[in-house]
Amino acid sequence: MTHPSRAELRGYLTSESSDFEADTIEHHLVGCSSCRVEIRDGEWTNRSWRQLRTTIRTPPRSRPERTLVTVGIPNHIAHLIAASPAFRPAWWLSVAAALVFAGIAAGAVTTNPLASLPFLTVAPVLPVIGVALAYGIPGDPLTQIAAVAPHGGFRLLLIRGLTVSASSIALAVLAALFFLPPNAAFIWLIPSLAATAATLALSIRMAAPVAAIVVVTIWIMLLGATTIAGTPTDAFTIGPHLLVLAIAVAIVGGARNSAPSSAAT
Amino acid sequence: MSDVLLDRVTKTYRRRPALQGINLRLTAGTTAIMGPNGAGKTTLLRLLATAIRPDSGQIRIHGADPNRPLELARIRTRLGYAPDGNDLDTRLSVLQFLHHVAALKGLDITERNRDIEQQIEALGLGHALHRQVRQLPTGTVRRLLVAQAMLGRPQLLVLDEPFADVDHESRHLLIDVLRRSSDHLTVVLAGHHLNDLAAIANRLVILKAGTVAFDNTPADLVAAGLATTNPDDLSPLEAGYLAALSDRPRPEPDPM
Structure with a gap:
């Protein structure tokens, strides 16, 4: 031997x-x-x-992860955000789905302004649903492990949704600037970014599904109000407001953001 | 107070009952769940891992109710779960994978480094740190699944088929790690490898069509096997297992 x-x-x-x-x-x-x-x-x-x-x-850390930690994001959250693209097929699928949605919505509204209402209704949640479908491979052991982890489940879905929305907006802006005739397709992704950020921020204070219900309810109510006023696309101004609200809540509740109570789903 | 309590738990998939009124009290130590395919082993483990909810009945894990969101969060901070499956389809390396699961569990850097070091050493994963998980052989994947479950120092460890398709080296390491773990936490594992499970478990639960057919120590299963007629020259353990699954009344072992 x-x-x-x-x-x-x-x-x-x-x-x-x-x-x-x-x-x-x-x-x-x-x-x-x-x-x-x-x-x-x-x-x-x-x-x-x-x-x-x-x-x-000293595990290898990507530049985005280091940057997120530098700006004060807790270590494990920064890791989860930065790790999202590591699951490449699901990540690219999600980004592609978000961009297709934004493109179709922008095109439909250009030709028929009244067509905006259905797109506006689903805009905050559609990318997150896309992420859930792309990442949630049935029977995959990693999906099952994440589903029962304190920071997995719905909270992980929101983190990935945030990453996908932000990346899609960046790509849509780049496309508008360099490759396509000027258009504002990226604006259709702002509601999902705002709603996801707001839900994550509120989930510091309440269970994540409850936070999602609160945010979607606020969105539907404001959308109803702007539709009655005859200008449903004014709802786009709500996106930044929600984002500001989310950031404010996150800052106020930041000290508690490592508590796992919000991950109860 | 028992560590884990299942009270008349029932679970049905598309009108097919997977578990029918299961009553179990699990305390510290290792409990092996056995039974033929479709007996309800994985369903039972997924209930304990809080991956699914029962249709009826109650579950309490260390006194907490998984139906209540805040209590569920508490349970999950002290839970390790290794699902069945050989194909972890991720491009993450072994080290990245362990750090990823540690992040999912919300471990801080100190806990993360400490636990990952311990598990890599205990489960012999040092040589594979930079290999992609999707390229690992089956035995190493099983060890990795157990290693990630142990991160965060769980009180309840739920392992589905940890010995399935593993090589000799992996089996040896897994048995060693699980034996040592059962001293201080509640381990529930499912599988088909009767000898391996009997070697590490201090309690065997045999499921048959969603009901408990046997719930006692390995020694009692051996005694039950010895008390049966054994025309096929099976080991007492195998004979006891088959007797538990048969429809015939099982003879009581002789009192000592």
Whole structure:
């Protein structure tokens, strides 16, 4: 039997081996007690573990995550926001769905202003529903783990919805500036950004689903009022107001934002 | 007060009853849930993991009611759940995945580093830290699923099929970790590997068509197996398991 060298065992322990080498060494370790003893008792093992601890304690952080932490977002929330695009297929699907919605809405209103009402009604929630459908792969173990985690479930859905809305708005603005004839398609994504931010902020104070019901109710009431006044598209001015409200609530309740009580769904 | 209490719990999927009036009291230690496919094992575990709600009956986890939002949040901060499944389809590396789950659990940096270090060491994941989760072999995925469940120092650990399709090394590590864990927390796990489960559990619950067919210690299952006629030369454990699932009345083990 050929035993792995100490350098190879060290590489295995410190994650520096290639996948093939790691699998080969692991297979060897199953049947070789002397190498297992070597790994567990060797002086150099302690050094390897020290290196490993350094790796564990300093996980690679993306620039967005570092930026979010710098502006005061709690560490774990910043990680969840920054990690959203790591689930690439779902993230791109969500962003694409949001952009398609904005494009269709902008086109429909241009040709028929009365057509704005159905789009305005669903504007705050449609991107979040898209996120839920894109990320919520039935039977996926990661989805199931997230669903029962204190900061998973509905709260995670809102965090991802916020990320998707913000990214979609940025892309829509860029498209309007550089690639397409000037249009304001991005404005159709502002209600969802505002509503999601407001729901997240209010969820500091109440259960997240209750916060969502409050925000959607306010939106529908204001939309009804502007429709009766004959100018439903005035509802767009409500988006920034909701956003300001959300930020104000977040600042006031910021000290409690790491409490998991809001994640009760 | 028992750690986990299920009182007349019923769950139905599309008119097909998955659990029918289950009564269980689970205390610290390891309880293995067994039974044939479709017996209700995963449904029971998902109820304990608060992933689904019962149609009727009550569940209490460390005295808290999962139907109440604030109590549910409290339960989840002390819950570790590893669902069944080999295909964790994510591009995250093992290290990123563990940090991601730690963030989902709301752990601060100190807790996160401490727990991830402990689990990587205990479950032998050090060599795979930078490998993408989707490329891991089955045994390593199972270890990773248990490792993430242990983050945040749960009081209740719910593991669905932790030994399914695992290699010898992974099985050895998992059994070692679960044996040590059962000293200080409530572990509930489901599976089909009778010998493995009997080796680590101090209590076996066998489900049959959504009802409890057996609820006692592994030693009692062995005794029940020894008391049956055994024409197929099965081990006493296997004979006891089959006897529990049979429709015939099970003979009582001889009093010692």
